[in-house]
Amino acid sequence: MTPRHHLDEATIVGYAAGALPTALAVVAAAHLSICRKCRESLRDAEAIGGLLLAQQQAPAVPSTTAREAILAQLSTAQQDPSRKDYEPVRANDPDALPAPLHRYFGPTFSALRWRMVAPGVHRIRATQITNGNLMLLRIGPGKSVPMHSHQGNELTMVLRGSYVDALGHFSPGDVADLDCDITHQPITSPGLACICVAATDAPLRFDSWAARMVQPLIKL
Amino acid sequence: MKVTPLEAKRRVSTTANQSVFDARYWSNQMIAVAQRRDINGFMHIYDYFAPRLQRYLVGLGVNEALGQELVQEAMLRLWRRADLFDPTRASLSTWLFRIARNLYLDHVRSEPTWLPIQEGVAWMDEQEVCMSESMTESYTDQAKLKQAISELSPVQARLVRMSYFEAKSHSEIAQALGMPLGSVKSHLRRAFCKLQSSMRAMP
Numbered sequence: 230m231t232p233r234h235h236l237d238e239a240t241i242v243g244y245a246a247g248a249l250p251t252a253l254a255v256v257a258a259a260h261l262s263i264c265r266k267c268r269e270s271l272r273d274a275e276a277i278g279g280l281l282l283a284q285q286q287a288p289a290v291p292s293t294t295a296r297e298a299i300l301a302q303l304s305t306a307q308q309d310p311s312r313k314d315y316e317p318v319r320a321n322d323p324d325a326l327p328a329p330l331h332r333y334f335g336p337t338f339s340a341l342r343w344r345m346v347a348p349g350v351h352r353i354r355a356t357q358i359t360n361g362n363l364m365l366l367r368i369g370p371g372k373s374v375p376m377h378s379h380q381g382n383e384l385t386m387v388l389r390g391s392y393v394d395a396l397g398h399f400s401p402g403d404v405a406d407l408d409c410d411i412t413h414q415p416i417t418s419p420g421l422a423c424i425c426v427a428a429t430d431a432p433l434r435f436d437s438w439a440a441r442m443v444q445p446l447i448k449l
Numbered sequence: 450m451k452v453t454p455l456e457a458k459r460r461v462s463t464t465a466n467q468s469v470f471d472a473r474y475w476s477n478q479m480i481a482v483a484q485r486r487d488i489n490g491f492m493h494i495y496d497y498f499a500p501r502l503q504r505y506l507v508g509l510g511v512n513e514a515l516g517q518e519l520v521q522e523a524m525l526r527l528w529r530r531a532d533l534f535d536p537t538r539a540s541l542s543t544w545l546f547r548i549a550r551n552l553y554l555d556h557v558r559s560e561p562t563w564l565p566i567q568e569g570v571a572w573m574d575e576q577e578v579c580m581s582e583s584m585t586e587s588y589t590d591q592a593k594l595k596q597a598i599s600e601l602s603p604v605q606a607r608l609v610r611m612s613y614f615e616a617k618s619h620s621e622i623a624q625a626l627g628m629p630l631g632s633v634k635s636h637l638r639r640a641f642c643k644l645q646s647s648m649r650a651m652p
């Protein structure tokens with residue numbers, strides 16, 4: 230899977246700086262987990278952070294107390310065993326969700342428990358996140374999602390199926406990294422329901438956004 | 450590749466291009482720590498970076514006392530995980546930046562979910578590192594990057610600093626400066642692209 234739509238560079242800077250709201254960081258991590266191009270950009274953004282850190286004027290030398298404290302710990306500190314194995318990504322398992330989503334939605338598509346919010350539209354909200362909103366959306370095939378204008382940041386990654394809007398064709402792995410004033414009308418492709426993971430950074434806006442998106446569908 | 454602190458000091462004072470030298474110098478110190486558990490090398494790193502890490506953390510809103518704890522923790526991690534340091538992949542300052550940022554997210558923003566995610570991304574990164582060609586953070590790159598940072602426009606420099614040194618989200622920056630969110634993102638995008646191309650440009 231080689232994505233064609235990538236994270237905004239501003240989002241990569243925010244991720245590297247530890248400045249992204251958690252919900253957006255999770256979607257960014259899901260994309261990073263399958264996109265080498267964005268991982269290389271992330272490394273560059275972290276190098277910028279490293280240089281900024283090193284370039285700071287040092288306010289003082291460390292205190293004698295602090296130096297003695299760390300020296301005392303060196304002799305007792307064990308060397309960490311090499312990096313603990315991270316759960317390998319089951320890249321070839323079509324039922325696996327991207328690893329960064331497991332904590333919020335579980336490891337597989339087949340175990341997801343969807344809730345219908347409108348005919349043809351299902352949703353699962355991640356409840357543990359206080360900093361932004363994170364949700365999975367499943368939209369039936371061949372549906373036209375009504376135009377909506379975004380407020381705040383919204384980051385959406387396609388996991389299954391695809392959709393088309395004015396910005397192009399979005400397939401699994403692609404992200405739409407949008408900020409305010411963007412108006413678009415995604416149409417999901419026929420045949421397969423489109424499953425996305427989406428994040429917004431403004432808690433109050435989410436409900437109005439969902440309402441705008443879902444209301445016209447109810448009339449269908 | 451052995452560089453004693455004394456030799457190093459002499460060379461620091463005579464080298465014209467100090468940032469080139471710094472990155473290589475710190476890498477060598479770190480290699481000594483990894484291979485020989487060199488306590489002097491470690492303390493040399495500590496004396497330079499601990500105050501800078503402290504300043505970075507306090508800038509993010511961490512109080513002095515917790516900042517000191519986190520600095521000690523960051524430096525201990527460096528000691529314990531020294532064998533994971535790979536100078537062809539990242540400079541020591543980048544490595545320490547990652548450690549400090551992760552400690553900040555873990556302990557201060559109390560976002561327990563962030564760290565495992567970040568470690569997962571870093572893990573994947575390591576798996577492919579030998580196959581990739583473009584991304585070694587070489588020493589000359591750092592000199593060019595330093596130059597490029599100094600050439601950012603005032604507004605770009607300000608947004609970069611607010612991101613890295615205050616960990617402000619795009620929306621928070623927009624609110625603080627009364628600037629539209631879209632402008633915040635486009636300024637940051639342009640700043641990053643300038644800095645990135647400075648690192649990747651052919652000599």
Ligand SMILES: [Zn+2]
Nearest residue numbers: 235236264267
């Ligand atoms: Zn990408």
